[in-house]
Amino acid sequence: xxEAAAIAKSxxxxxxxxxxxxLAALAAKLGREVCAVxxxxxxVQRARSRxxxxxxxxxxxxxxxxxxxxxxxxxxxxxxxxxxxxxxPAALKAQLAPSGRLLIPLGDPDGVQWLTKLTRGPDGRxxxxxxxxxxxxxxxxxxxxxxxxxx
Numbered sequence: 772x773x774e775a776a777a778i779a780k781s782x783x784x785x786x787x788x789x790x791x792x793x794l795a796a797l798a799a800k801l802g803r804e805v806c807a808v809x810x811x812x813x814x815v816q817r818a819r820s821r822x823x824x825x826x827x828x829x830x831x832x833x834x835x836x837x838x839x840x841x842x843x844x845x846x847x848x849x850x851x852x853x854x855x856x857x858x859x860p861a862a863l864k865a866q867l868a869p870s871g872r873l874l875i876p877l878g879d880p881d882g883v884q885w886l887t888k889l890t891r892g893p894d895g896r897x898x899x900x901x902x903x904x905x906x907x908x909x910x911x912x913x914x915x916x917x918x919x920x921x922x
Contacts, residue, residue: 782848787837792818799827854910880909
């Protein structure tokens with residue numbers, strides 16, 4: 772996912788489904804700023820502690836609904852979604868900057884999923900590229916019932 776995202780040092784990154792904070796920590800080393808959302812408060816607290824311990828000062832991790840994205844602070848250059856869904860949430864597409872990349876596992880939560888890269892063209896249209904077959908937990912809205920492992 773990180774390789775396909777090709778994060779530049781000047782870019783703002785959003786991670787949906789931050790979990791342990793691992794991907795956010797890696798993205799923090801590559802990009803300028805990382806915003807991350809996790810729906811499980813307990814995971815948010817543990818990830819914040821890990822990120823502090825690792826010295827990741829350019830990560831803002833919040834508890835919330837990942838399907839809503841990051842509504843404040845302008846457009847994002849890269850969005851990484853660490854949970855699968857049948858279709859890309861409109862809010863995430865709306866927050867992507869021109870030439871921005873959105874990587875998301877698309878497909879049946881119980882079947883075939885593809886890591887998919889959506890690149891926003893200069894005309895606002897999205898170019899879709901399937902990267903590889905993957906297996907992720909389901910993307911669940913905050914407040915919805917789901918297992919502890921879902922993001």
